[in-house]
Amino acid sequence: MLIKIFLGFLLIALAETLNGIFRVRVLHKKLGAKRAKIFSFVLGSLIIFAINIILVPWINPKTISEAFFIGFFWMSLMIAYDLYVGRVLFKLSWDKILEDFNIFNGNLLALGMMLILFLPLCIKIFT
Secondary structure (H helix, E strand, O other), rough: HHHHHHHHHHHHHHHHHHHHHHHHHHHHHHHHHEEEEEEEHHHHHHHHHHHHHHHHHHHHOOOHHHHHHHHHHHHHHHHHHHHHHHHHHHHOOOHHHOOOOOHHHOHHHHHHHHHHHHHHHHHHHHH
């Protein structure tokens, strides 16, 4: 089960990386930064939902706690991935990285992480 969960994380990370590239390279020019963030969040949420609809039944958690563990594992790895990309690849300050999680400044990363955390649990409960 851990291998399947890790493969799921890799798919989520790839999808969200491509979504981020699309936001910066295309949407910022066409919509502006604020609208691009919102559009990208909605698009990313739909992608995460689709990935969960496919992967959670494939991973096949037997209990509610296993489904929660999947979301917690994915969220933890995605936070670590975001911190790594921001700090190491883009050489951003900790303040700038943490700002991305601040919903009061119009940044939606924290909401996306909550979605990643709870979707596997919701899918387990409702399927």
